[in-house]
Amino acid sequence: MVDPAAHSVSAATAKPEAATRRHAPEEPPPAHLYEKQKTVHNQRIDGRFRRFKWAVMILTLAVYYITPWIRWDRGPYAPDQAVLVDLAGRRFYMFGIEIWPHEFYFVAGLLIMAGIGLFLVTSAVGRAWCGYACPQTVWTDLFQHIDRLVDGDRNARIRLDAAPWGPSKIARRALKWTIYLVISFWTGGAWIMYFADAPTLTADFWTGQAAPVAYTTVAILTLTTFVLGGFMREQVCIYMCPWPRIQTAMLDEKSLIVTYKDWRGEPRGSLKKARKEPEKFGDCIDCKQCIAVCPTGIDIREGPQIGCITCALCIDACDRVMADIGKPRGLIDYATLEDCEKEAAGEEPRPVWKALLRPRTIAYTMIWGSIGLAILFALGVRNHTEISASPDRNPPFMLMSDGSIRNAFTLKVRNMESRPRDMQIGLEGLPGAVMWTGEIGRGDAAVTQVIKAQADQTKTIRAYVMAPADTPVTDFRFTVTSLDEQRETDTSETRFSAPGDN
Incomplete structure (x- = not known):
């Protein structure tokens, strides 16, 4: 007979009443499905990755x-x-580039580049985006520095959290949360400046003359920054953000990730024990400094996990400890799983640049660069003068008293230059036809007409085209030519309707 106790998990999942419980029937159900949030008091650390993180934070906030x-x-x-x-x-203006609504494909191209860039970074160096440049990471890092400034470093913050509420604790919390709120308000205020002239909107905002949507947007962004950066922090990365789940599908054994080299560090032992019996213990002295500095509070020695944002602060902490005890650095390091296996077998580790140059990263780089070059080329050769024509459908044509045929069209002439320009509109492919507009009377009808298009505007024109009586249904073109040194041209295909048109 098969002992049911030996297969308790299978027995539990086989019964309908236990289908959602991953425990044996004789075991009590779990008290909760998610681990209760534990406040992370990460310790200050200095090192090359911490300095790089400082540089990225300052750069991104400044931008x-x-x-x-x-x-x-x-x-x-x-x-x-x-x-x-x-x-x-x-x-949409970005320095010397101006994007119109019908040119949204440029924005789409930039978004595709951003996505492929994330794929490239992830396949090369894991979750480096999460560890350094993600807005949640940047503002969380900023708020953690505020914590240290007001409450002190790790041990002082732990003691303060455990202390009962009193005047000192209330004052520190009030000061810290006020700084949080000011930073959050600046964050929301800076966001709305991208949608209007910054000096003008600032003056209107503080005098109460800005649009209601400006105040609403600032209030929402202030609240979300205050809550997500000040209090939820690592919970956003672990539970709310979908990107870590997506990234795991893009990582493989050739991706550089922050790795604990267990073959070198295990078994762990205190420094005293390790010095007494060096052949019995590995390099890890179980000081837990890697946990203390981690902004999400994980133990990297447990292996790759969703809470690791690849900020590499644990590498700085471990390298410092290794230097203090006279051991070589790299117990925790950026390494691929493939290289870790080779290093554990006694082979020399590969240089980092060799781990980065592999088919996947090269392919992502080429795709990313090709899209960027295509966007730049399209921006360089695009036309700043455009025309579109829409014929009237009811009636499609009119017979004039002299037997000639008249069609009516709605023209849209787009001047994409930041200055007014004279535009010449003409007819091609319709012999004997003349045109006039709502501004230019029939008495001045001609094959071409000149209009004035204002800067950065689309001018709508009511145009009338008259052709001889024997003109059949004919496809023809409206043309537009800018009367300046650029002499840009564009055409719009349309149809001339006549009797017998079905």
Whole structure:
């Protein structure tokens, strides 16, 4: 007979009443499905990865807060803010580039580049995006520095958390949360500056003249930054963010990740024991410094896990300990699982650049670069003058008193330059036809007409085309030519309707 106790998990999942419980029937159900949140008090550390993290944090925050205030001269007819999402004018400005609504494919290309860039970074160095440049990481890191500034380092914060509420604790919490709130408010305030002229919107905001949506947006972003960066922190990375689950599908044994080399560190023992019996213990002295500095509070020695954001602060902590006890660095290090197996077998580890140069990363780089070059090429050769024509459907044509045939069209002439330009509209492929517009009377009808298009605008024109009486149904073109040194042209295919058109 088979002992049921030896297969308790199978027995539990086989019964309908135990289908959602991953424990044996004789075991009590778990008290909760998720681990209760534990406050992470990460310790201050210095090292090359911590310094790099400082540099990335300062750079990203500076770009975010300062960019809306950078000026860019586009002439008297366009905004002078370097980066601006002009929702009212339906434009996107980025320094010398201006994107119109019908050119959304440029934005789509940038989004595709961003996605492929994430794939490239992940396949090369794991979750480095999460560890250094993710907004949640950047603001969490900033708030953790505020914690140290107000409450002290790790041990002081642990003692303060355990202490009863009193005047000192209340004062520290009030000061810290006020700083959180100020930073969160600046974050929301900086965001809305990307959608309007920053100096003007700032003045309107503080005088109560800004649009209600501006105040609402700032309030929402202030609240989310305050809560997610100040209190939820690692919970966002572990439970809320879908990206870690996606990233695991892009990692393989050739990806560089933060790894604990257990063949070198195990079995663990205190420094005293290790010095007394060096042949019995590995290099890890179980000091738990790697846990103390981790911003998500995980133990990297337990292997790859979803809580690891690959910030590499544990490498800085472990390298410092190894230096103090006279052991070689690299017990915790950036390494591929493939190289770890080879190193455990006694082979020399590969240089990092060899781990990065592999078919997958090269393919991602080539795709990413090709899309970027295609976008730059398209921006360089794009036309800043466009025309589109829509014929009237009811009636499709009119017979004039002299027997000639008249069609009506709605033309849209787009001037994508930041200055007014004269545009010449003409007819091609319709012999004997003339045209006039709502602004140019029939008495001035001609094969071509000149209109004035304002800067960065689409001009809608009511155009009438008249052709001789014997003109059949014919496909023809409206043309537009800018009357400046650029002489840009564009055409729009359409149809001339006549009697007998079905």
